Amino acid sequence: MDIQHLNYFVAVATEGNFTKAAQKLYVSQPSISKMVKNLEDELGVILFDRTGKHAKLTDAGEKILVQAQNIIKSFQNLRSELDDLMQLKTGIIHIGLPPMVGSRFFPKVIQAFHQQYPNITVQLVEDGAKKIERDVGNGTLDLGAVVLPINEDQFHTFSFVNEKLMVVTHPSHPLSKRKQLQLVDLEAEPFILFAKNFALHDRIIMECVRKGFHPNIIYESSQWDFISEMVAANNGVALLPETICKQIGHDRVSRIPLIDPVIPWHLGIIWRKDRYLSFAAREWIRFTQMFMMREKSQ
Numbered sequence: 001m002d003i004q005h006l007n008y009f010v011a012v013a014t015e016g017n018f019t020k021a022a023q024k025l026y027v028s029q030p031s032i033s034k035m036v037k038n039l040e041d042e043l044g045v046i047l048f049d050r051t052g053k054h055a056k057l058t059d060a061g062e063k064i065l066v067q068a069q070n071i072i073k074s075f076q077n078l079r080s081e082l083d084d085l086m087q088l089k090t091g092i093i094h095i096g097l098p099p100m101v102g103s104r105f106f107p108k109v110i111q112a113f114h115q116q117y118p119n120i121t122v123q124l125v126e127d128g129a130k131k132i133e134r135d136v137g138n139g140t141l142d143l144g145a146v147v148l149p150i151n152e153d154q155f156h157t158f159s160f161v162n163e164k165l166m167v168v169t170h171p172s173h174p175l176s177k178r179k180q181l182q183l184v185d186l187e188a189e190p191f192i193l194f195a196k197n198f199a200l201h202d203r204i205i206m207e208c209v210r211k212g213f214h215p216n217i218i219y220e221s222s223q224w225d226f227i228s229e230m231v232a233a234n235n236g237v238a239l240l241p242e243t244i245c246k247q248i249g250h251d252r253v254s255r256i257p258l259i260d261p262v263i264p265w266h267l268g269i270i271w272r273k274d275r276y277l278s279f280a281a282r283e284w285i286r287f288t289q290m291f292m293m294r295e296k297s298q
Contacts, residue, residue, distance in 0.1 A: 001042050003075050006068040008035040009047060013065050016054045084119075091280030092121045096132035096144035098198065100224040101267060104243055105160065106145075109291045113284060120280045128197030128222065136270055142281045147199035148266040154273060158285070160292050161267035163242040165200075167256045170234040176254035183211045183261060190218040190236035192227050200265070204239055207261055228253060241265040 011021035012032065022029040040047050047061035057065060084090045097106060102124065110122060125132075125141060132144035137154060148159060167186065169176045175185060186208075193215070194201045201220070208215045218236050221227050224244050231238050232252040240248075242265070245255045269285065271277055277285075 001039060003072065005035055005039045006072055008032050009039055010065065010068050010072060012036060012048065012055050013057055013061065016056070018055055085279050088117055088120065088279060088283050090119045091278055092123060093278070093281045093284050094123050094125065094140070094142045095284075096125045096127055096135055096141045098129050098132065098145060099126050099222055100241075100244055101129075101145045101161075102126060104247075105267075105292075108295075109288050112291060113287050116287070117280070117283070120284075122284070128195060129199040130202075131197050133270065136272060139272070139275060142277065143269055143271045143285070145267055146270055147203070148268045150268075150270060155270040156273055157268040157270050158289055159266065159268040160288075161241075161243070161265065163265045165204075165239040165258055165263040165265055166242055166245050167258050168228065168231050168238045168240050168245060168248070169254050169256065170231060171251070171254050172234065173237070173254065175237075175256065178256055180257045180259045182259060183207060184213070186215070186237055187211075187213045189216070191215040192219045192221070192230045192236045192238045193217050194224075194227070195220045195222040198222065200239070203263060207263055210261075239263065 008021065008025065008027075011025055012018055015021040015024060018033055018036075019029050022032045025032065036047065043060075043064070045060040045064075046058050047064060048055040049058055081090070110124075113120075113122065125135070127135070129144075129146040132141065133146045133150060133155075135141040136144040136146075145160075148157065150157065167175070167181045175181060175189075178185075191204075193204060196202075205215060219230060221230075224240060227238050227240065228244075228248045230236065232248075239258065240255075248255070269288065271281070271285070
């Protein structure tokens with residue numbers, strides 16, 4: 001039994017005649033008769049009394065008609081909902097964004113996407129890049145912004161930022177007048193670092209260890225603006241991406257390029273290679289790529 005069997009059965013019941021039902025559905029009368037007979041054989045009941053000119057429903061046919069109409073209606077509703085999804089009229093996208101990434105790079109693109117697709121809901125989850133990568137991996141999130149590189153066997157990616165970290169100090173700090181700094185120059189300094197669930201937390205510590213010291217971490221935070229405020233209060237030094245540094249007042253902190261080593265801040269959107277991605281999510285990826293390309297070219 002399939003939906004076509006039920007459509008033919010309902011048409012005969014509605015028209016009360018096999019020939020009229022066939023004309024209505026633009027099929028041959030033998031075809032519709034065969035379909036209805038197949039349905040009767042499968043259900044093990046007679047659906048129509050065929051003794052007269054009209055096809056009259058039997059008791060079993062009356063009961064099945066109600067259910068058949070409900071099934072056809074449900075199928076039509078399902079097709080409508082799928083059509084809406086395929087035409088990007090509706091949908092829900094779950095996206096993970098680290099706080100400093102989301103606030104800097106995504107408000108405009110999310111606003112533009114919502115204007116074009118007002119019935120698609122974008123549910124944002126703020127978390128560290130490491131947690132976001134795990135949640136995209138386990139299917140909790142559809143997409144996420146993370147620090148690259150990641151496991152390319154598991155994820156598709158597109159890059160949208162490739163910058164470097166800079167040293168941020170108080171303007172009165174002895175190192176603030178230097179034109180560039182090496183990481184070893186910070187060995188004796190108190191560090192204000194991103195929280196442990198941020199990819200930069202581990203990356204900075206790893207680079208310090210490679211240079212022969214473990215950083216003296218006095219405070220950790222998930223908010224770049226709080227980190228910069230701590231530096232502006234002369235509580236320590238921090239390593240922040242170039243884009244974030246540009247948002248901090250020149251008179252409040254000093255920003256010095258870090259040259260040895262250069263620590264990249266390479267960001268990308270990731271999604272699972274082996275997981276179905278909704279029409280809405282695929283359109284968000286396409287839309288975001290195009291939007292960010294236009295932003296960079298301006």
